[in-house]
Amino acid sequence: MLYSKLLIPTLKDDPAEAEVISHRLMVRAGMIRKVAAGIYDYLPLGWRTVRKVAEIVRQEMDRAGAQEVMLPAVQPSELWKESGRWDYYGKELLRLKDRHDREFCIAPTAEEVITDLVRREVKSYRQLPMNLYQIQTKFRDEIRPRFGLMRGREFIMKDAYSFHKDTASAEAEYWNMYETYKRIFTRCGLNFRAVEADTGNIGGSFSHEFMVLAETGEDFIASCDSCDYAANVEKAECREPEIVDKSRLPREMLEEEEVELPIEKVHTPGKKTVEEVAEYLHVPLKKIVKTLIYKSAIGSKSLAILVRGDHEVNEIKLNRFLESSGFSEVALADNETVERVTGAPSGFAGPVGLPKDVPIIADKAVLGMKNFITGGNEADTHLPNVNIKDFAIQLGIGYLAAQGKEAFLDLRKIVSGDPCPKCGTGKIEIFKGIEVGHIFMLGTKYSEAMKCTYKDDNGDDKPMIMGCYGIGVSRTAAAAIEQNNDKNGIIWPAPIAPFEVIVLPLNVNDKGVMDAATEIYNALKKAGVEVILDDRELRAGFKFKDADLIGFPVSVVVGEKNLKDGLVEVKSRSAGEALRVRVSEAARKTGEIINEKKGTDC
């Protein structure tokens, strides 16, 4: 391709709206343009990269035995009502009506449609298992789209759905997809981790997320430094030392085994946060217990959650424990509620003396604490030397007691340095990641709701066991940039670069330069290399800047000076240094470097 003929509107200035690197660079490199909030045009370069990611996904999915289909983007409400998600999905589901006033939605995912297809066309266990996928534009009406392609409303996704006669088959396919995903992201040249994940509102029993490690990631990953454990922080369980058997306590816990002292009361004017209190009273954060008032979304019931001062509540865990308790979907209470419940301004809540109808639930880590500091339920007051016996943890949420659950639960977010929940000996490290893939064991949630059944070998109808597997194709392209860039621009992993090589004749008006460049360009094209010839009549510096910004893995620089000696430069974007080779050797050498890059990136 000739550069002069391509639509590559690069920008010298950063676009004002772009916050993260991938967004900035994709706009500057002329890959995307915004049409509306979270909705973008893909220009030739951007689209080439997206297509390359999609092609890798397609090849690996096919290799894994899946079949590609194409499902509708606009879907009738009936199917969504059948699964129950029409009401449940919320505002992210963009709904619309056709001219006959029939309700539709723009698909954010396709469980309903695929389940409908399979229930109509697949009848027998002999036809199972089956894995169907599509690569398609999806729409989710995100509350706040941001970060360019990382979190758009419209995005390109590969979604796959598998159907099985039994759990064993479904699990086998789950792990088949797990391996397939590893191959896909490896082939894309990405540094990623597969982590245990929460299943969210898709439902199902277990799942893994594939995370590209990057500072700008929105997800936090807990990873063990000695075993292979890795999980989304939302999901990661916390292993608390068993405190029942004192002889087995680690030394640092033993220090907590002090004599319980009587409660005191201190004046802490304006010290609302644990940090402020710790500093004011000269105690470590670990000596404080935070009391957080939560409020149910429905009704106005409140409850108090206790966590150690240096810990944070994991609301996903909390809500899971509270499922079907009447405390559905709790969230941090507003200041008004806090004042009503505790009788003190926000910042001074504590477990001692809370109204009886406010149940107290504590994180397990609190169980090991003695003589800790809590809020006094009174303005500018904290209570040192509080102990668990002082406030009678209310096993009071009746259902907890009824279920034999304790009021000390795993409710906190795991933090760096915690013991690994799996091996127990390793320490947890926290990384940031971008979710590019997610695999779920769905079970029978959709097949039961939508009567997607098969006849087993006895002729009985059974619901199919399902799995579903997503990859954010456009997001993967953005994640690759987050992970591969420098101050000059993008450094594409060769397998997903929009072009593999750029040939840069520094002076297009010099016949010798142009002839040599054209010769190399033609030879590369003939060899099947994706090459672009920068035939623009521009200064050298300009061309270099564009080439670096766009991030071609290899550039071939043809300049008058080197050409006098019959030489050109072959430069690798990632390595930086230039290799001088003869014109006649240039194409072969460049091809070698590209193949090597594609090889090592695999």
Place this chain on the structure above:
RNA sequence: CGGGGCGUGGCGCAGCCUGGUAGCGCACCUGCUUUGGGAGCAGGGUGUCGGAGGUUCAAAUCCUCUCGCCCCGACCA
């Protein structure tokens, strides 16, 4: 949805407070010079000042409404 902010040429911005000829840089077009890291000089084109209403002799500027966008928060395969 709560809080904050921004809409002025293709892009980035100034002007608004204190109403009175709409500006700067980049980009774009022409010419000459230049030509290995976003050139120099000269000339040129480019704006419903996001939209609607209002105040005023006069509105980019003040007021009201509205639309769009960005940031923080809550939310999220």
